[in-house]
Amino acid sequence: MISSLVLVVEDDEEIAALLEKYLARAGYRTTKASTGLTALTHVQRLQPDLILLDIGLPDIDGFDLLTKVRGNSTVPVIFLSAMDDSTDKLLGLKLGADDYVTKPFNPQEVVARVGAVLKRTKGIAGSEVIRHDAIEVQLDSHLAIASTEKGRIELPLTATEFRLLVCLISSPFKTFERTSLLDACLPESDALDRTIDTHIANLRRKLTESGQDGYITTVRGIGYRFARSTGV
Structure with a gap:
C-alpha cells in the first residue's frame, strides 16, 4: 500500500526538515514548499493526502492560501502557527482547516495530529x-x-x-x-x-x-x- 503524502508548507528550513524527518520515520511520504505559490502548484500536480500549512509565509498569508486551496480541493489541512490566539484558530477552522497546532510544538505531536486527521478522512469504511x-x-x-x-x-x-x-x-x-x-x-x-x-x-x-x-x-x-x- 502506498503511504500517504504530506505536503509541508513552511518557509523555515529547519522546521520543515524536522517535520519531514519525523513524518518519514512514521512512514509518510513528504514533499515541501517554502512559498504559497509553490504550495499551490504542488497541490494541483501532486494531490497530497494532507497539508501542514504555516500561516506566516513570505509571499501569501496562510489564511489566503487555504482559501485558494479550498477553491478546488477538500484535502485535509492542519495549520502551524506561532499565534496562540483563539480568534486565529476559529478563523482557520472557518476557512476549512481540520486542525491547528501552535508553535513551538513537539514534532511527535504533529505526527500524531497528522495520523488522527488522516484516520478521520479515510477511516470511514464500508459500502453503506x-x-x-x-x-x-x-x-x-x-x-x-x-x-x-x-x-x-x-x-x-x-x-x-x-x-x-x-x-x-x-x-x-x-x-x-x-x-x-x-x-x-x-x-x-x-x-x-x-x-x-x-x-x-x-x-x-x-x-x-x-x-x-x-x-x-x-x-x-x-x-x-x-x-x-x-x-x-
Whole structure:
C-alpha cells in the first residue's frame, strides 16, 4: 500500500526538515514548499493526502492560501502557527482547516495530529449509503450528495465537515451536544466545544448553497440536530 503524502508548507528550513524527518520515520511520504505559490502548484500536480500549512509565509498569508486551496480541493489541512490566539484558530477552522497546532510544538505531536486527521478522512469504511430526504452520504467513496431540481450535486466538504454530516445524518432528529460532536469528529484535537459551531456553520452554508436549507437545526443551549425544518 502506498503511504500517504504530506505536503509541508513552511518557509523555515529547519522546521520543515524536522517535520519531514519525523513524518518519514512514521512512514509518510513528504514533499515541501517554502512559498504559497509553490504550495499551490504542488497541490494541483501532486494531490497530497494532507497539508501542514504555516500561516506566516513570505509571499501569501496562510489564511489566503487555504482559501485558494479550498477553491478546488477538500484535502485535509492542519495549520502551524506561532499565534496562540483563539480568534486565529476559529478563523482557520472557518476557512476549512481540520486542525491547528501552535508553535513551538513537539514534532511527535504533529505526527500524531497528522495520523488522527488522516484516520478521520479515510477511516470511514464500508459500502453503506445513508440517506435522509434529499441528502445522501456514500461512506466508501467519501461523498456527500444533494439531490436538487437540477440534478445531483456533490458537496465540497472537508474531512471534518464530512465526519460531522455522517454523525448527524446517521441519527436524524436526535439532538447532539457539542461535546459529543467534538468527540466524534475531532477526538484527538484540543479544540474547544465552540469549535464545532464553526464547522457546523460551514457545513450548513454548503448545504444552503446546494439548495438544501433547514437541515441542521440549532438546539439552544445544547447543540444541533439533523432534520429539515417544518415548512422548508
